[in-house]
Amino acid sequence: MNRKMLVLGLTVCLWLLGACAPAATPVPTTVPPTLPVTEPTSKPPAVEPVSISVMHQFNDAESDQFEGIVARFEAENPGIKIEVERNNEASYYDKLVTTILGGAAPDIARVEPPKAAQYVAAGYAANLDGYVSKELRDQFFEGTLEPLVKDGSLYGLPQDVAVLVLFYRTDMFEAAGLAGPPATWDELVSDAQALTEDTDGDGQADVYGIGLFGGWGAFEFYPWFWQAGGEMLKEEGGQVIPAFNSAEGVAAVQFWVDLVEKYGVMPEGTATCGEDEVKGPFMAGQMAMFTSGPWTVASLKEATELEGKWSIAPLPKGKEYASVLGGMDLMLLEQSEHKEEAAKFLNFWMEDEIQLEWAKSLSLLPVKRTLYADPYFQDDPLMQGFSRQLEVARSRPTIPQAGEVDDLFGQAVQAALSGAKSAQEAMDEAAQRAAEILASQ
Numbered sequence: 427m428n429r430k431m432l433v434l435g436l437t438v439c440l441w442l443l444g445a446c447a448p449a450a451t452p453v454p455t456t457v458p459p460t461l462p463v464t465e466p467t468s469k470p471p472a473v474e475p476v477s478i479s480v481m482h483q484f485n486d487a488e489s490d491q492f493e494g495i496v497a498r499f500e501a502e503n504p505g506i507k508i509e510v511e512r513n514n515e516a517s518y519y520d521k522l523v524t525t526i527l528g529g530a531a532p533d534i535a536r537v538e539p540p541k542a543a544q545y546v547a548a549g550y551a552a553n554l555d556g557y558v559s560k561e562l563r564d565q566f567f568e569g570t571l572e573p574l575v576k577d578g579s580l581y582g583l584p585q586d587v588a589v590l591v592l593f594y595r596t597d598m599f600e601a602a603g604l605a606g607p608p609a610t611w612d613e614l615v616s617d618a619q620a621l622t623e624d625t626d627g628d629g630q631a632d633v634y635g636i637g638l639f640g641g642w643g644a645f646e647f648y649p650w651f652w653q654a655g656g657e658m659l660k661e662e663g664g665q666v667i668p669a670f671n672s673a674e675g676v677a678a679v680q681f682w683v684d685l686v687e688k689y690g691v692m693p694e695g696t697a698t699c700g701e702d703e704v705k706g707p708f709m710a711g712q713m714a715m716f717t718s719g720p721w722t723v724a725s726l727k728e729a730t731e732l733e734g735k736w737s738i739a740p741l742p743k744g745k746e747y748a749s750v751l752g753g754m755d756l757m758l759l760e761q762s763e764h765k766e767e768a769a770k771f772l773n774f775w776m777e778d779e780i781q782l783e784w785a786k787s788l789s790l791l792p793v794k795r796t797l798y799a800d801p802y803f804q805d806d807p808l809m810q811g812f813s814r815q816l817e818v819a820r821s822r823p824t825i826p827q828a829g830e831v832d833d834l835f836g837q838a839v840q841a842a843l844s845g846a847k848s849a850q851e852a853m854d855e856a857a858q859r860a861a862e863i864l865a866s867q
Contacts, residue, residue: 473505475506475507476506476767477509477764478509478533478534478764479533480508480511480535481511482512483518487721487788491784491788495775502774503771511532516641519541522535522537526761533758533762535759536755536756536757537754538645539573539754539755539821540828540829542573544827544828546826547576551582551758552757552759554579554582558769558772563580565795565796566794567584569821570793572821573824573828583755583772584754584756584793585753585754585755587753588721588791588812589752589791589812590646590717590718590750591811592715592738593717593718593737594607595708595711595714596737598714607742608742609742609743610743611653613742614636615685615691617635617715618685618714619635619691621691621714622635631690634691634712635692637693637708638716638717639696639697639700639704640697640839641698641699642701648820649717649741649749650678651674652750652820653678653743653745654677654744655745655746656672656675667864670835671856676849678744679839682839683849687845696843697840697843698844701722708736709729720788724789740811749818751816751821751822778796782800782802830863834859835856
């Protein structure tokens with residue numbers, strides 16, 4: 427067999443072997459499953475903060491300080507918004523009651539103690555036992571809690587405590603040759619006459635010795651009423667009846683009337699005036715004396731032109747020394763739909779740090795008795811003056827009908843001071859209406 431045939435044979439054999447070999451097993455390719463496409467989730471809607479409405483009648487300095495407290499609370503509690511309504515009109519309480527009866531009451535309202543007692547009795551105020559600790563409750567003066575307690579339960583918190591004193595212009599007293607403030611009613615009349623001036627010779631006084639006013643109801647009048655020996659109520663035959671139209675009560679009203687009509691040392695038209703209408707002339711040197719409380723100190727201190735030209739003194743004595751225990755209360759109203767959040771704000775407001783800052787910045791007396799240990803209140807001569815007046819201060823009636831009786835009492839003073847009625851007629855009519863209210867409840 428030749429070489430060519432051998433090579434050809436081998437080639438054919440190799441081809442046949444390759445053709446008969448089993449086919450290679452294919453390697454499967456793994457394809458990852460297709461995942462469903464997920465749309466990006468949207469953010470949950472923002473939660474609107476709870477709004478708490480607060481109705482008050484602070485003065486300018488107090489309002490500024492209060493706004494700071496609100497801002498601080500909101501910063502620490504972003505889920506709560508405080509809506510503030512300031513109303514310094516004489517119709518404040520009428521408007522408040524209208525909102526309550528109309529189902530649109532604020533969550534929190536600032537009210538005076540007689541109104542607080544009335545609102546608690548009427549069911550307007552929410553029970554705070556579940557929101558205010560016994561520890562906090564025990565830090566207040568017992569007397570300031572009286573109108574806020576019913577059947578042992580708490581229905582509000584004292585917001586401030588105050589007492590009326592005599593503010594007088596020391597520079598005007600010195601110019602008139604007066605050594606110091608009056609200590610008695612007789613001295614008050616004599617000093618006021620020396621201080622009253624007709625500067626332009628037109629027969630009408632331009633500078634008055636004193637300014638007292640009736641626009642705050644009976645509050646400014648109470649000290650003079652008690653100084654004269656008057657009593658608001660008495661018990662007769664097991665029934666509480668009005669006693670304010672006694673000879674002593676009528677004499678106190680007549681004294682106010684005489685300051686205008688007989689002595690000419692007080693301007694006409696003060697029957698419905700508020701404090702600003704007498705404080706303004708006092709600051710301008712057109713009035714030498716007026717009565718007010720610790721809340722006025724801050725604004726007088728801010729008036730640098732008055733530095734060293736004013737001071738305070740105890741109210742002058744009639745038959746006895748007396749002043750009125752003032753202050754205001756905070757009530758969480760029963761209609762509130764956010765009592766927990768409103769109570770949180772009240773508790774924040776009552777914290778020691780907040781209360782100390784409030785009292786010091788506004789020259790007010792601390793509402794919590796536990797704060798009087800602070801050196802500021804022990805060393806300040808003005809605070810000491812207010813503290814001394816507190817020793818003879820009395821509380822207004824806190825019976826359930828106190829608000830209504832207090833309104834009638836204040837209206838009687840206004841009627842007499844305006845000349846609409848005599849002092850006796852005004853007091854007798856108010857007492858008769860008060861007796862009907864007391865007998866019907």
